[in-house]
Amino acid sequence: MGATHLPATEFDGTSTDDQREAAAEARMGDPGTPMVQLLGPDGTLGTDPVFSEYAQRLDAEKLRGFYADMAAIRRFDQEATALQRQGQLALWVPLTGQEAAQIGSGRASQPQDYIFPTYREHGVALTRNVDLAELLRQFRGVSNGGWNPKETNFHLYTLVLAAQTPHAVGYAMGIQRDQKFAAxxxxxxxGQAPEPKAAVMVYFGDGASxxxxxxxxxxxxxxxxxxVVFFCQNNHWAISVPTSVQTRIPLSNRAKGYGFPGIRVDGNDVIAVHAVTEWALEHAREGKGPVLIEAFTYRVGAHTTADDPTKYRESAEEAAWRAKDPLERLAKYLRAEGLADDAFFAQVQTAGDELAAYVRKTTYDLExxxxxxxxxxxxxxAxxxxAEELAWFEEYSAGFADQATVDQAETGAAN
Incomplete structure (x- = not known):
């Protein structure tokens, strides 16, 4: 199951239902563009001349771990969305639909690698052992970050579009220099053992490209x-702007213009994503230069909780992509191969509910x-x-305190 090719069609607001459905299907592939896929939507494992070797390194425990991770981060995403709707968060950035792209790539990294995320890489954060409750501190507005990047080699979220990419390259050049002197x-x-080689991976979306x-x-x-590995999650929509407006060629093809490899991978296939990312990071660590990965996936929900995707895309497109759900396809494979049973899936669900309860309580307890x-x-x-601005703020705040005293006095007199 190597490359997938589908006809490219677009729709406008006046198209028929059949045309819209065809357009939805078209966005899942571009003619002539190979896409690495190992695990199909039906849960069948295929082969690839390059990346099957990497997939063969995965044992049953790791595959079950992929599913548990994806299920946990989807449950976390649901809980965070609910917390925002209930006024506990100022904003939330959902990731549902992109679990395989994030878990597969994050699990392919090694502890010495350094990761630069955008603001949606909650699944990657999970793979880097970031306390997921800490992610919500920034979205609640009580912290400028939430965690210490030095502890996990997972950088703070970057809200300014694409600003993390030059940071990542600069950091990678620093690693390159340090490793040269260390060698x-x-x-x-x-008798001195050399430090393990490291690489940088930076995430961005199709809009940021x-x-x-x-x-x-x-x-x-x-x-x-x-x-450095550039990891682009092409989820097809830069808020309300489709990828077809962003570029006339597949994003992975852009790497040719810079002189390094570009790979398009089925971003809903966690096994393929892991294989491609593992290869790319090895390529970078060994001094062979950068790689661009385009994970071809889909944002099932809204861009953020302030967005309404029904205003700019059709339900047929969403339905077509839901049929390619990354959790469902891996679950089919695990069951078909006898690698997981009902007890495993029940345990995963219980663990997800426990994570959600922990996140909710921690958020409520934030001061x-x-x-x-x-x-x-x-x-x-100083x-x-x-100091002048602080003095003004304190004087301004004191005015509210005085008014509160007056209001309290008036309330007492009325009683």
């Missing part, structure tokens, strides 16, 4: 042969920090302008 030092030291930051990052990465800490964190040392 020279190891040559002079007898239109930003100049991505172009500049790939130019630098190629010029310096930096050990809003004193806003004065924001003034203290602006500069390392700054006269910040």
């Amino acid at each position: 020279a030092a190891a040559d002079q030291s007898v 239109s930003e100049g930051d991505v172009h500049e990052s790939m130019v630098f990465a190629s010029s310096y042969n930096a050990p 809003t920090p004193d806003i004065r800490t924001a003034f203290a964190n602006t500069y390392v040392e 700054h006269p302008l910040v």
